[in-house]
Amino acid sequence: MAETLFHKVWNAHAVRQLPSGQTQLFVGLHLVHEVTTPQAFDMLRQHGWTVAYPDRTFGTIDHIVPTSVQRRPFLDVMAEEMATSLERNCRDAGIPLWTPDHENQGIVHVIGPELGLTQPAMTIACGDSHTSTHGALGAIAFGIGTSQVRDVLASQCLALDPLKVRRIDINGRLNPGVFAKDVILTIIRRLGVQGGVGFAYEYGGSLIDAMTIDERMTICNMSIEGGARVGYVNPDAKTFEFLRGRPFAPQGAAFDRAVNWWKAMASDSGAAYDDRVTFDAAAIEPTVTWGINPGQSVAINEPLDGDANDEAFEFMGFRPGSRITGTKIDVAFIGSCTNGRLSDLEAAAAIVRGHRVAPHVKALVVPGSRAVSKAAEARGLNDVFTAAGFEWRGAGCSMCLGMNPDKLEGRQLCASSSNRNFKGRMGSPTGRTLLMSPAMVAAAAIAGEVVDVRTMLEGVPA
Numbered sequence: 001m002a003e004t005l006f007h008k009v010w011n012a013h014a015v016r017q018l019p020s021g022q023t024q025l026f027v028g029l030h031l032v033h034e035v036t037t038p039q040a041f042d043m044l045r046q047h048g049w050t051v052a053y054p055d056r057t058f059g060t061i062d063h064i065v066p067t068s069v070q071r072r073p074f075l076d077v078m079a080e081e082m083a084t085s086l087e088r089n090c091r092d093a094g095i096p097l098w099t100p101d102h103e104n105q106g107i108v109h110v111i112g113p114e115l116g117l118t119q120p121a122m123t124i125a126c127g128d129s130h131t132s133t134h135g136a137l138g139a140i141a142f143g144i145g146t147s148q149v150r151d152v153l154a155s156q157c158l159a160l161d162p163l164k165v166r167r168i169d170i171n172g173r174l175n176p177g178v179f180a181k182d183v184i185l186t187i188i189r190r191l192g193v194q195g196g197v198g199f200a201y202e203y204g205g206s207l208i209d210a211m212t213i214d215e216r217m218t219i220c221n222m223s224i225e226g227g228a229r230v231g232y233v234n235p236d237a238k239t240f241e242f243l244r245g246r247p248f249a250p251q252g253a254a255f256d257r258a259v260n261w262w263k264a265m266a267s268d269s270g271a272a273y274d275d276r277v278t279f280d281a282a283a284i285e286p287t288v289t290w291g292i293n294p295g296q297s298v299a300i301n302e303p304l305d306g307d308a309n310d311e312a313f314e315f316m317g318f319r320p321g322s323r324i325t326g327t328k329i330d331v332a333f334i335g336s337c338t339n340g341r342l343s344d345l346e347a348a349a350a351i352v353r354g355h356r357v358a359p360h361v362k363a364l365v366v367p368g369s370r371a372v373s374k375a376a377e378a379r380g381l382n383d384v385f386t387a388a389g390f391e392w393r394g395a396g397c398s399m400c401l402g403m404n405p406d407k408l409e410g411r412q413l414c415a416s417s418s419n420r421n422f423k424g425r426m427g428s429p430t431g432r433t434l435l436m437s438p439a440m441v442a443a444a445a446i447a448g449e450v451v452d453v454r455t456m457l458e459g460v461p462a
């Protein structure tokens with residue numbers, strides 16, 4: 001019978017049906033970081049349990065890392081405690097851990113694919129919502145809470161409810177100045193932030209087929225913002241080439257065998273879906289959020305739509321009918337697991353080259369990993385950004401969630417390439433976030449206000 005990748009992977013990893021109706025699912029790869037693990041390891045110790053599969057567990061420090069000075073001990077005592085605790089827990093359990101002085105360090109969802117840990121048809125769990133990112137390589141990847149982190153550490157299994165599968169086809173080509181970020185913001189806007197509850201999102205269609213793995217990661221990353229538990233793209237030749245030679249990917253003949261297995265796990269052409277939705281790529285425009293969830297967005301030249309009494313309008317200080325273009329910004333942030341990869345920095349640098357950041361704007365570029373940082377520096381991107389007045393920082397989550405010194409102050413308004421615009425997300429309870437593509441953030445940094453990046457494309461290579 002024709003099946004989806006989701007069902008094939010689920011069935012291949014099912015240990016047994018639980019009386020609750022849930023499935024006990026084996027987890028192929030567990031990624032841990034400093035924020036959601038201290039209590040989980042404590043609970044393990046209290047029960048006298050040990051980590052079941054340290055060889056399937058890998059750690060990095062990302063959320064609390066300062067991006068300006070990364071020397072230890074961190075100046076923030078709590079951050080230092082979290083880092084020390086993860087170091088101790090990983091050492092005791094025999095789990096490899098990449099601290100900020102290690103070349104493999106970076107945001108957990110950037111380094112997994114980068115190192116070849118993330119592979120097609122794998123089940124992956126991590127104590128961070130945006131674990132769906134790994135679905136870009138054909139994995140089924142779950143963001144989990146602290147008690148589930150404990151479960152995976154102790155048993156390498158998760159108890160999960162089954163999911164329905166929604167196929168989302170995006171066909172055609174994007175116009176210049178329109179990026180993967182605009183695609184996923186448009187999908188979330190149309191389907192709603194709760195639209196994916198109970199679903200896995202399978203992305204396909206000619207646009208997804210043509211996308212790079214980096215672009216697919218941007219799409220899968222924000223599946224969770226549309227309510228979906230996971231998001232994935234079927235593995236194809238691009239996936240295999242992306243993985244070939246990466247340190248943790250199978251090597252030599254084992255790689256060829258793995259490719260055959262990965263191909264067999266892709267969704268069959270006649271697979272049935274619980275729902276299907278189609279988007280026209282050519283109709284997608286540069287998109288910006290105006291509200292306090294990622295579904296509250298507009299195409300750049302559209303008027304804001306909604307009820308003036310909506311708390312989002314009140315919090316953000318916007319009015320229905322007004323336009324987002326011309327909105328003055330205070331901060332520009334390029335980074336995060338959504339858009340902190342090399343191709344994101346290249347897209348932003350193409351806009352920045354030869355320009356200056358507006359004098360009233362604080363502008364930051366934070367690579368998603370040390371490897372991204374090194375590759376960007378080898379291409380001179382750091383010089384492009386610093387010459388324009390951006391700060392070039394060390395790898396980490398940075399302003400995406402304000403759990404480190406990179407925070408908004410007061411009611412500052414930030415043009416951000418990250419994934420969440422919730423109240424308080426960037427470290428200030430009254431700070432405001434406008435989500436957009438890295439190229440749009442770059443354009444806003446230069447103009448000092450939200451602008452249509454398409455007005456700045458002259459001379460930019462397609």
Ligand code: SF4
Nearest residue numbers: 130336337397400401
């Ligand atoms: S960049 Fe943001 S969303 Fe991604 S892992 Fe870090 S805090 Fe989470």
